[in-house]
Amino acid sequence: MEYLWLIIAVAVVLVGGIAGLVATRGRGRSTPTLDREGPPEVVAPADTETEAEPGVGDDAAVPRDTPTRTVEDADLPTIEAPAPVEKPESTASRLVRLRQRLARSQSPLGRGLLALLSRDVIDEDTWEEIEDILLTADVGVAPTQELVDRLRTRVKVEGSTGASVRDILREELVTLVDPTLDRALHVDRADGKPGVVLVVGVNGTGKTTTVGKLARVLVAEDKDVVLGAADTFRAAATEQLATWGERVGVPTVRGPEGSDPASVAFEAVKAGIEQEADVVLVDTAGRLQNKAGLMDELGKVKRVVEKQTPVSEVLLVLDATTGQNGMTQARVFGEVVDVTGIVLTKLDGSAKGGIVVAVQRELGVPVKLVGIGEGGDDLAPFDPEAFVDALLGAESA
Numbered sequence: 001m002e003y004l005w006l007i008i009a010v011a012v013v014l015v016g017g018i019a020g021l022v023a024t025r026g027r028g029r030s031t032p033t034l035d036r037e038g039p040p041e042v043v044a045p046a047d048t049e050t051e052a053e054p055g056v057g058d059d060a061a062v063p064r065d066t067p068t069r070t071v072e073d074a075d076l077p078t079i080e081a082p083a084p085v086e087k088p089e090s091t092a093s094r095l096v097r098l099r100q101r102l103a104r105s106q107s108p109l110g111r112g113l114l115a116l117l118s119r120d121v122i123d124e125d126t127w128e129e130i131e132d133i134l135l136t137a138d139v140g141v142a143p144t145q146e147l148v149d150r151l152r153t154r155v156k157v158e159g160s161t162g163a164s165v166r167d168i169l170r171e172e173l174v175t176l177v178d179p180t181l182d183r184a185l186h187v188d189r190a191d192g193k194p195g196v197v198l199v200v201g202v203n204g205t206g207k208t209t210t211v212g213k214l215a216r217v218l219v220a221e222d223k224d225v226v227l228g229a230a231d232t233f234r235a236a237a238t239e240q241l242a243t244w245g246e247r248v249g250v251p252t253v254r255g256p257e258g259s260d261p262a263s264v265a266f267e268a269v270k271a272g273i274e275q276e277a278d279v280v281l282v283d284t285a286g287r288l289q290n291k292a293g294l295m296d297e298l299g300k301v302k303r304v305v306e307k308q309t310p311v312s313e314v315l316l317v318l319d320a321t322t323g324q325n326g327m328t329q330a331r332v333f334g335e336v337v338d339v340t341g342i343v344l345t346k347l348d349g350s351a352k353g354g355i356v357v358a359v360q361r362e363l364g365v366p367v368k369l370v371g372i373g374e375g376g377d378d379l380a381p382f383d384p385e386a387f388v389d390a391l392l393g394a395e396s397a
């Protein structure tokens with residue numbers, strides 16, 4: 001009897017198992033299983049216009065019944081080799097080129113002064129000529145007067161023998177340019193966050209180019225840099241900046257044309273913090289349509305960035321060839337943002353190096369960098385002694 005119950009129990013289990021197996025194969029249309037006996041059956045859904053939400057694993061379109069391809073048949077994607085990342089020039093050799101370029105472009109200023117002061121007799125007409133040279137080179141009225149007064153006194157007292165006139169002039173020009181100003185760029189991490197540099201200035205002064213060149217300088221110093229293309233006014237400016245970045249392997253955070261510059265700046269700084277970058281360089285738009293508009297825009301960019309970390313440097317880019325126009329721009333920007341340093345571009349194409357003195361006086365902030373050409377490595381730290389030596393066409397003293 002016991003055997004009979006056992007046989008019945010085994011029979012029930014077997015029947016149940018077979019029924020379960022048949023049911024599972026039937027559901028296989030909606031829940032694919034691995035079928036080793038042949039290719040899976042492709043069943044078109046009864047209604048493709050169904051309102052139901054797609055579920056995980058659903059196809060976006062009805063799969064096509066394409067023949068199986070082998071590795072040989074498949075079109076493999078072509079992988080383009082990344083463009084080689086350039087190695088920027090070192091600071092030391094930039095300075096050598098700076099001196100050569102300045103010596104070429106600024107000769108009317110330095111050598112003109114030297115020639116006049118080396119005359120056997122320095123009369124009133126000569127002093128007037130000296131004044132004219134300084135004013136023409138955009139040194140500005142007050143600094144010109146100061147320099148001429150000091151030169152008059154020293155030349156009278158110390159005599160005007162050939163060599164000493166050069167030394168006197170050199171010393172006085174260096175004093176005028178002021179070697180005591182702190183020209184260091186504040187681009188280091190602080191409190192575990194990157195340094196943030198806002199680059200401001202009127203369009204066309206060389207802002208975007210300067211950001212690109214500065215990225216190269218920093219990369220040459222082994223810093224991790226992130227660029228922020230907050231000049232959303234001109235689409236090409238964003239492209240231009242991204243290209244500068246790509247050349248040295250630096251990422252650029254960008255927004256669509258016409259988007260809010262402050263939000264791009266915010267995202268760039270956020271990315272810099274997340275990526276633990278050393279410095280974030282933000283290019284801004286500088287439309288001078290009116291002071292209030294500019295103040296609103298730059299003020300907002302700065303405020304929004306500073307929700308995350310303080311701005312460590314605000315660099316004002318000025319075109320050395322624009323003379324008094326550049327001074328007006330400096331004044332306006334100086335009132336709108338706390339400029340911490342000046343970048344004087346296109347010094348290679350101007351004989352008006354005197355603007356270094358004038359703009360420093362006007363804003364009370366130092367020229368920190370100078371642009372000496374359109375090339376990637378044509379940006380150099382501003383060094384008063386090297387600058388004056390270049391003006392005078394001298395070897396390093």
Ligand SMILES: Nc1nc2c(ncn2[C@@H]2O[C@H](COP(=O)(O)OP(=O)(O)OP(=O)(O)O)[C@@H](O)[C@H]2O)c(=O)[nH]1
Nearest residue numbers: 203204205206207208209237345346371372373374
């Ligand atoms: N010779 C010379 N040209 C420079 C220098 N810096 C910039 N430039 C050129 O000046 C022109 C304007 O530079 P951009 O960087 O586009 O000026 P921007 O201020 O960013 O102007 P937007 O992009 O319109 O905002 C470009 O042709 C640069 O190559 C420099 O130091 N020397």
